[in-house]
Amino acid sequence: MSVEAHEMPILPDVDPLEKESIPQAARRKLSSPWASFVVVVITFLWTIPTLGLLVTSLRPAADAQNSGWWTFFANPAVTWSNYAEVLTGGNTIPNGITPYFFNSFAIAIPAAIFPLTLACMAAYALAWVRFKWSTVVFFTIFALQVIPLQMSLLPLLQMFNLGWSLGPIPIFPDLNRPGSEQSLLAGTYIPLWIAHTMFALPLAIFLIHNFIAQLPRDLMEAARVDGASHFLIFRKIVLPLSVPAIASFAIFQFLWVWNDLLVALTFAGGTPDVAPVTAYLANVKGTYGAQLHLITAGAFIAIVVPLIVFFALQRYFVRGLLAGSVKG
Amino acid sequence: MTAIKRRRGMTLLAGGLAAGMLLAACGGSDDSASDTTAEETAAEDTAAEDTGGDEATDGGDMAAGCEAYADYMGNEGTSVNVFTSILPPEQQLFEEAWAQFEECTGIDIVYEGSDQFEAQLPTRIAGGNAPDIAFIPQPGLLAKLVADGGPVPASAGATAFVDEYWNPAWKQYGTVDGTFYAAPLGSNMKSFVWYNPQTFAANGYTVPTTWDELWALSDQMVADGIKPWCGGLESGGATGWPATDWLEQVMLRLYGGDVYDQWVNHEITFQSPEVEAAMDVIAGWMKNPEYVNGGYGDVQTIAITPFQDAGAGIAAGTECGMLQQASFYANFWQNFDESAVVGPEGTAYAFYLPEISSDIPQPVVGGGEFVTAFSDRPEVQAVQSYLASPDFHTNKAALGNWVSANSGVPLDTYAAGSIDQLSAEFLTNPDGIFRFDASDLMPAAVGAGAMWTEMTAWFAEDKPTSEVLADIDAAWPAS
Numbered sequence: 001m002s003v004e005a006h007e008m009p010i011l012p013d014v015d016p017l018e019k020e021s022i023p024q025a026a027r028r029k030l031s032s033p034w035a036s037f038v039v040v041v042i043t044f045l046w047t048i049p050t051l052g053l054l055v056t057s058l059r060p061a062a063d064a065q066n067s068g069w070w071t072f073f074a075n076p077a078v079t080w081s082n083y084a085e086v087l088t089g090g091n092t093i094p095n096g097i098t099p100y101f102f103n104s105f106a107i108a109i110p111a112a113i114f115p116l117t118l119a120c121m122a123a124y125a126l127a128w129v130r131f132k133w134s135t136v137v138f139f140t141i142f143a144l145q146v147i148p149l150q151m152s153l154l155p156l157l158q159m160f161n162l163g164w165s166l167g168p169i170p171i172f173p174d175l176n177r178p179g180s181e182q183s184l185l186a187g188t189y190i191p192l193w194i195a196h197t198m199f200a201l202p203l204a205i206f207l208i209h210n211f212i213a214q215l216p217r218d219l220m221e222a223a224r225v226d227g228a229s230h231f232l233i234f235r236k237i238v239l240p241l242s243v244p245a246i247a248s249f250a251i252f253q254f255l256w257v258w259n260d261l262l263v264a265l266t267f268a269g270g271t272p273d274v275a276p277v278t279a280y281l282a283n284v285k286g287t288y289g290a291q292l293h294l295i296t297a298g299a300f301i302a303i304v305v306p307l308i309v310f311f312a313l314q315r316y317f318v319r320g321l322l323a324g325s326v327k328g
Numbered sequence: 329m330t331a332i333k334r335r336r337g338m339t340l341l342a343g344g345l346a347a348g349m350l351l352a353a354c355g356g357s358d359d360s361a362s363d364t365t366a367e368e369t370a371a372e373d374t375a376a377e378d379t380g381g382d383e384a385t386d387g388g389d390m391a392a393g394c395e396a397y398a399d400y401m402g403n404e405g406t407s408v409n410v411f412t413s414i415l416p417p418e419q420q421l422f423e424e425a426w427a428q429f430e431e432c433t434g435i436d437i438v439y440e441g442s443d444q445f446e447a448q449l450p451t452r453i454a455g456g457n458a459p460d461i462a463f464i465p466q467p468g469l470l471a472k473l474v475a476d477g478g479p480v481p482a483s484a485g486a487t488a489f490v491d492e493y494w495n496p497a498w499k500q501y502g503t504v505d506g507t508f509y510a511a512p513l514g515s516n517m518k519s520f521v522w523y524n525p526q527t528f529a530a531n532g533y534t535v536p537t538t539w540d541e542l543w544a545l546s547d548q549m550v551a552d553g554i555k556p557w558c559g560g561l562e563s564g565g566a567t568g569w570p571a572t573d574w575l576e577q578v579m580l581r582l583y584g585g586d587v588y589d590q591w592v593n594h595e596i597t598f599q600s601p602e603v604e605a606a607m608d609v610i611a612g613w614m615k616n617p618e619y620v621n622g623g624y625g626d627v628q629t630i631a632i633t634p635f636q637d638a639g640a641g642i643a644a645g646t647e648c649g650m651l652q653q654a655s656f657y658a659n660f661w662q663n664f665d666e667s668a669v670v671g672p673e674g675t676a677y678a679f680y681l682p683e684i685s686s687d688i689p690q691p692v693v694g695g696g697e698f699v700t701a702f703s704d705r706p707e708v709q710a711v712q713s714y715l716a717s718p719d720f721h722t723n724k725a726a727l728g729n730w731v732s733a734n735s736g737v738p739l740d741t742y743a744a745g746s747i748d749q750l751s752a753e754f755l756t757n758p759d760g761i762f763r764f765d766a767s768d769l770m771p772a773a774v775g776a777g778a779m780w781t782e783m784t785a786w787f788a789e790d791k792p793t794s795e796v797l798a799d800i801d802a803a804w805p806a807s
Contacts, residue, residue, distance in 0.1 A: 065663050092416045157455025186457055261444075266451060270442045282443050283415050 057296035064293040082297035092284050099272045100280035108257040111196035112250055119204035124234045127213040144202040153266050160191045191267040200253050211245035247316035255306050277302045394432035403707035404434030411459035413445035425724040435707050453478040460708045463697040466768045467501040474504040479700045485713025486511040493736040497762040502698050510698035511716035515733040517751035518654040518693045520678035524642045535679045549649045555622030558648035559614055559630045560638030561784050568780030570635050572767040578606040580691040581684040585761045592769045598797040607793050622648025631788035640664050655751040671745045690760035771805050778803030
């Protein structure tokens with residue numbers, strides 16, 4: 001079997017008429033009744049905590065406070081007031097979850113698009129543009145994944161607030177707000193976008209590179225012969241063919257940023273102008289940590305968006321995840 | 329088919345991008361809008377001041393109700409951000425209490441509360457993004473921040489207020505290496521015993537005022553078939569802290585302030601005879617199987633009962649007689665029973681845990697936050713001074729659910745018969761011995777570590793007292 005033939009199945013909708021391949025065998029074995037039964041049981045077990053959250057979010061405050069959610073079935077009392085309080089505000093947080101919700105979008109969408117854009121271009125260059133040391137560059141970027149982002153929080157924060165220069169060469173300017181010790185960037189989304197982009201790039205470049213590198217060489221060569229530039233190849237051939245990888249990474253990155261609290265609190269702070277929905281959830285419990293009914297209702301509102309994103313893009317998900325890991 | 333899919337994918341991305349830009353734009357315009365309004369009000373304020381001429385003749389627009397803020401003027405259009413661990417709904421009360429100050433002085437106070445406060449604050453300071461003012465709940469954290477550089481000494485105004493209105497012990501806790509940094513804000517009083525006044529009345533019990541009466545009452549309850557005491561240590565990652573409070577109460581009552589300070593500074597160890605004697609007192613109290621654990625079971629259940637739930641037996645009536653807990657426990661009674669009333673005739677109230685000997689008059693263990701400034705800009709100094717003034721403390725106390733140790737706050741500011749009024753009565757007593765919660769003063773490895781876990785083990789596993797104390801000592805940092 002030639003190398004090309006081996007790589008063909010990566011392309012969507014090309015079904016090689018061969019004898020049963022390994023994935024097909026796996027699929028056949030996994031669809032036995034026993035396997036299905038096990039899957040159903042595991043799914044059920046995994047869903048119980050979420051069910052508990054949902055039930056608690058619908059119970060009156062006193063019930064949620066004083067008894068476990070399972071007692072709901074013996075003593076069912078349903079109220080929408082928790083959701084009303086979370087959405088429109090109440091004693092705990094006057095304006096409700098809405099401003100935080102919009103902040104989350106304003107943070108997560110650019111923080112998913114910036115790294116994707118950069119990573120696609122970088123991945124293409126590393127995979128198909130021949131230049132000296134390209135492998136070294138690729139492995140260096142790949143290796144950057146081992147650095148925990150917590151390590152870079154402080155240096156990054158210093159850079160945003162105090163500027164940073166290498167000797168006499170300014171790398172990042174010191175943007176001081178007049179009449180205050182605070183940087184112009186403090187209290188804006190910008191440090192968050194930059195930070196999330198930086199943290200995402202190594203994995204993004206790695207995943208997308210592996211996908212792009214496996215596109216058939218013939219395609220690229222044919223395009224080159226027809227006189228296409230790198231940019232044209234990237235735009236007309238590589239990008240359209242890489243949608244599964246791009247979409248699956250977009251889901252990953254969006255979910256990660258949506259659920260992030262640490263980076264948001266560190267770089268933007270917890271005021272309602274900039275804080276994401278996770279900060280709302282952390283604060284809604286109030287000083288005495290006893291607002292279970294509000295936390296659960298808020299959590300359910302907060303997971304609606306990730307669910308929509310996931311279901312909208314899920315058909316790409318598995319395909320994109322397998323990028324570069326399975327041949328054939 | 330793939331083409332369609334592709335196009336849809338791209339549209340989705342494009343749509344997302346557009347939405348992102350739109351939101352970013354909205355966020356931006358929002359910001360600038362609020363900025364301009366702040367500037368406008370500031371401009372108006374200055375204009376008012378200019379046209380008003382000198383203050384003596386000015387009875388008009390600017391000075392209406394603003395005379396009290398004369399000392400803080402001259403900072404119009406500035407903003408001061410405040411970072412705290414105090415979350416809503418208390419945030420709104422703070423904002424309400426200083427609303428008039430903001431209006432009169434033109435200083436915008438931006439409030440930010442976070443339950444990650446202790447972790448976030450040092451990060452922000454090191455990252456060059458220090459808040460202007462932080463409310464620090466642990467004097468130990470203040471000392472650490474001063475050592476690392478960051479806090480600036482307290483404003484002259486704040487210092488003067490603290491000298492005039494607080495028990496001298498408080499100033500000590502805002503002082504690091506002889507420099508006074510931070511004035512106290514809210515306070516809580518930990519030397520309380522909670523009980524059910526209606527149960528007491530029905531059984532003919534009277535509130536004990538001496539140490540001996542307390543134990544006579546406990547024995548009386550045992551004779552009547554009521555477990556006199558209940559307690560709960562479970563508190564997530566902080567499990568065990570209520571037991572450290574018990575030890576602090578007894579230490580301060582047995583030996584007074586000086587020995588307590590030595591204990592806090594580890595000049596006397598946990599294995600010293602003083603601490604052992606204090607542990608023996610608790611062993612005869614909260615580890616006495618005849619006395620505990622009302623509403624829950626045997627002594628061991630103290631370790632696993634959430635502290636929020638410990639008072640359930642008191643709320644229920646006769647399952648438990650008394651609970652040693654801080655003033656803030658007032659917030660929990662309605663969790664047991666929505667119709668609970670906190671008050672001298674209600675279903676829950678507290679009495680002062682009596683002193684042991686008259687040589688050590690009215691010992692009180694408490695806590696509080698300290699208003700620390702990280703900038704010497706005039707508006708920051710003005711806010712720091714104002715937050716120490718009797719004026720602000722009276723405003724805030726009048727809104728309820730908050731206690732100040734500032735003796736300039738009239739006691740009738742608090743709701744009559746409220747637990748806040750009772751707390752303030754003890755906290756503002758100039759002759760009482762006030763000491764800060766010891767576990768908040770000790771190094772975190774002990775005060776927020778070994779002391780919690782070892783005291784929990786003492787209850788949960790009946791670990792021998794000598795081993796408990798030796799293990800706490802072993803956890804004390806070497807330096």
